[in-house]
Amino acid sequence: xxxxxxxxxxxxxxxxxxxxxxxxxxxxxxxxxxxxxxxxxxxxxxxxxxxxxxxxxxxxxxxxxxxxxxxxxxxxxxxxxxxxxxxxxxxxxxxxxxxxxxxxxxxxxxxxxxxxxxxxxx
Amino acid sequence: xxxxxxxxxxxxxxxxxxxxxxxxxxxxxxxxxxxxxxxxxxxxxxxxxxxxxxxxxxxxxxxxxxxxxxxxxxxxxxxxxxxxxxxxxxxxxxxxxxxxxxxxxxxx
Numbered sequence: 663x664x665x666x667x668x669x670x671x672x673x674x675x676x677x678x679x680x681x682x683x684x685x686x687x688x689x690x691x692x693x694x695x696x697x698x699x700x701x702x703x704x705x706x707x708x709x710x711x712x713x714x715x716x717x718x719x720x721x722x723x724x725x726x727x728x729x730x731x732x733x734x735x736x737x738x739x740x741x742x743x744x745x746x747x748x749x750x751x752x753x754x755x756x757x758x759x760x761x762x763x764x765x766x767x768x769x770x771x772x773x774x775x776x777x778x779x780x781x782x783x784x
Numbered sequence: 785x786x787x788x789x790x791x792x793x794x795x796x797x798x799x800x801x802x803x804x805x806x807x808x809x810x811x812x813x814x815x816x817x818x819x820x821x822x823x824x825x826x827x828x829x830x831x832x833x834x835x836x837x838x839x840x841x842x843x844x845x846x847x848x849x850x851x852x853x854x855x856x857x858x859x860x861x862x863x864x865x866x867x868x869x870x871x872x873x874x875x876x877x878x879x880x881x882x883x884x885x886x887x888x889x890x891x892x
Contacts, residue, residue, distance in 0.1 A: 697881070699827075707819070707827065707870050709881040721879055757826060769874050769881070770817035770832035777826050 666775035684758030695761035788884035806871030816854035
């Protein structure tokens with residue numbers, strides 16, 4: 663069973679960048695696609711990005727394309743999410759989550775990291 | 785369209801059955817997955833691949849799908865089922881994943 667451990671809360675000023683890490687406990691991480699999802703206070707879930715097992719292919723949400731970068735280190739089973747040019751509306755809890763899929767049956771997200779609160783405030 | 789539509793709020797009497805729906809064009813191509821989120825917690829997968837439950841999810845949770853609509857049914861709702869529920873699906877037309885806006889379930 664994979665456990666995802668994320669880095670701690672961050673407070674950033676508008677215009678700055680933030681980098682959040684997500685470390686997987688066991689080896690299926692190296693064979694797994696991984697996603698980032700965020701949730702602004704009192705709002706719903708928003709899908710952000712997916713990255714391939716070796717980190718050589720990423721898809722970003724159209725909304726965040728250009729400001730978002732997702733990378734991963736297979737040697738350390740760690741994934742990173744970096745969001746630049748932060749604005750107040752980027753204040754949210756950011757989750758890393760493991761992708762699961764079966765051909766013809768769709769995709770699902772499990773397990774989820776515990777979440778990292780990023781606060782953007784001047 | 786890359787949108788999934790859910791009713792914002794639904795209520796159910798304790799022990800009764802409730803259905804939470806999710807509508808969107810992408811559901812014609814792929815099955816939805818469903819997530820339960822309680823206040824202050826990370827989301828939890830409750831249904832995947834149309835009608836499969838992860839280990840540990842009570843069998844009162846079930847899923848179904850028809851056309852552009854996916855449904856999550858709770859048969860015999862319990863007080864602990866009070867939470868926000870989100871559907872999710874991949875939209876292959878834009879190669880993105882999308883969540884529904886969420887449904888807040890109140891157990892009366």
